[in-house]
Amino acid sequence: MEIPATRLPTPHIQSPLxxxxxxxWLEREHAWVSQNYVKDYPLVVDRGEGMTLTDVDGNRFLDFAAGIAVxxxxxxxxxxxDAICQQAERLxxxxxxxxxxxxxxxxxxxxARxxxxxxxxxxxxxxxxxxAIETAIKLARLRTGRQKVVAFFGAFHGRTMGAVSLTASKAVQRRGYGPLLPEVHHTHYATCYRCPVGREPRTCELECLELLEKTLFASTAPPEEIAAIVVEPDLGEGGYFPPKQGFLERLAILAREYGILLVADEVQTGFGRxxxxxxxxxxxxxxDILVLGKGIASGMPLSAVVAKAEVMQWRSGGHGSTFGGNPVCCEAAMATLDLLEEGLTDNAAEIGGYLMLELKRLMSRHEQIGDVRGLGLMQAVDLVKDSTTRQPDHDLLAEVxxxxxxxGLVLLGCGDSSLRIAPPLIxxxxxxxxxxxxxxxxLTSLRPRGC
Ligand SMILES: Cc1ncc(COP(=O)(O)O)c(C=O)c1O
Structure with a gap:
């Protein structure tokens, strides 16, 4: 009988990589599959069990990426x-x-509960x-009768035409596809770590909100024309930047004051992460509108928009999707929710705390780390040219x-030059x-000589 990979030592590398x-497989992939993305390294996976990925040559990897937080x-x-198989036999x-x-x-x-x-x-x-983001945009426009949508620099909301119009993380994600959705306006996201406005942490959330209110609202986007503000409650692809405490709270007050719907994009942050x-x-x-995706069904394709009942009102036949709410995916989501409620969300908080301490200790040993930050099991390690200037080091990220x-460790990047640490919640x-x-x-092997 085959021994499950979860019981074998991991990582275990037994072939050249x-x-x-x-x-x-990579040769055939190159010949037949759209090459729209440059992969960081040549991993071809045969199977996954728990925290372990086994490649087609029998090498075992420790997975700290979880299929991009999925x-x-x-x-x-x-x-x-089990939930998937049982449902697959019924419908x-x-x-x-x-x-x-x-x-x-x-x-x-x-x-909803x-x-x-x-x-x-x-x-x-x-x-x-x-x-799901497209759904939120349509719903907000329909409900408010307004057209404008505000999003944030650094945000990632997806790649379809509406969603990519809100995305403002990397230029390559938008370049060449214009004109994008009109009436989308971007403003600044307040984070302690790299405030794009004031560098003074005590005031940056006020400055970001002032920029929204006194610059955007007062010039190109009058608030009475804004249908929605779409915000990630922790910037994801943009670099895993949690917001400055107070920023989202004040943003919500501002939105309410002007009758703007607040859309929280929890596609990456949601479901216990x-x-x-x-x-x-x-x-x-x-x-007013909560957007979920990624980890909601542990890898099955499902997303959801949860809105206040008075907001979730459509014209009959005005929106829909053939596969949305597929019964097999829904069962996978319910099994996922059971597991989160039985302890995985708590595990994310507890092990997230431990991970943060260990990464901070790592930072104290390596000048190449400029910052460590995050919430739960959504943490970033900034790789920098030196710890004083904290200039992002893209080459170092690729090398690490x-x-x-x-x-044998599977990781991904995010933001300018950050390691994205997003293991499964187990x-x-x-x-x-x-x-x-x-x-x-x-990092020791890559340390500049003389350090
Ligand atoms: C915050 C956020 N919103 C939306 C999306 C888009 O999700 P999908 O790739 O499933 O379309 C992503 C994907 O990374 C995301 O991180």
Whole structure:
């Protein structure tokens, strides 16, 4: 009988990387698959179990990326797989816009009850984060009769035409696709770490809000024309920057004052990742529209928009999706929710705290680390040219990702030059220790001579 990878020592590298099987697959991938993304390293995965990825050559990797913060319950959690298999035998698809089935109702009720804020809510299901963002834009315009939408520099909301119009993380994500959605305005996101306006942490959230109110509202985007402000309660792809305390709270007050709908994009932060079920809970934020995706169904394609009942009002036939709320995905989401409620969200908070301490210790040993920050299991390690100027070091990021991979640790980047640390929420202390010690080795091997 095959021993499960979760019981074998990981990482374990037994072939050159890429191995012969991986090399053959990569060659075929290059020939047949759209090359729209440059991958950081040549990993070709055969299977995933818990925290372990096994490649096609039998090498085992420790996964600290979770399929970009998606595989919340680890790879192929038996309870999630069980829920998927059982549902797959009963009903694969029906189309929730034309017919009814229990899974959509059950999941909608659970999400509506759990979402921040009192008052009744309703849920719309889609397939991806971007599609859910499109839904939020359409809903906000429909409900307010206004056209303008405000988003933030550094934000990532997806790549469909509406969503990419809000995205302002990296120019390459927008370049060449214009004209994008009109009436989208960007403003500054207040974070303690790299305030784009005032460098004074005590006042930066006020300055960012002042820029919104006194510059944007007073010039190109009068507030009575704004349908929605769309905000990530912790900047994700833009660099894992939690907001300055007070910023989101004041933003919500401002939105309410002008009848603007506040949309919280929790596609990456949601479902336990930050140590609370929703990141909004860290800031007492009660959005009018909450957008969920990624980890909601542990890897199955599902996203959701949860809105106040008075906001979730459409013209009959005015919006829909063939696959949104697929019954198999809904069952995977309910199994995920069960696991989060049984302890995984608490684990994210507890192990997140431990991870932060260990990463800070790593920073004290390595000049190449300019900052460590984050919430729960959504943490960033900035790689910099030197710790005084903190200039981002893109080459160092690429090198660290590659060398970590060669030692069996799977990581991704985010922002300018940050390591994105987003393991499955099942991660334990021993895996954190292993990952940090690999990073320690890698950074030591890359230390400039004389240091
Ligand atoms: C905050 C946020 N919103 C939206 C999206 C888009 O999600 P998807 O790639 O599923 O369309 C992402 C994806 O990274 C995201 O991080």
């Amino acid at each position: 890429p191995g012969p099987q991986a090399e053959a 595989c919340a319950t680890g790879h192929c959690h038996p309870r999630v797989v 694969l698809h029906l189309c929730a816009i034309d017919f009814s089935y229990p899974q959509v109702v059950d999941l909608a009720e659970r999400l 759990l979402a921040p804020g009192l008052g009744s809510k309703k849920v719309y299901f889609a397939n991806s984060g971007a599609e 930050t140590g609370k079920l929703f990141a909004c809970e860290h800031f007492g934020l009660e959005p 990702l590659l060398r970590a991979f060669e030692r 991660v334990g202390q021993s895996e954190v220790d292993r990952a940090v010690s690999i990073l320690d080795e890698v």
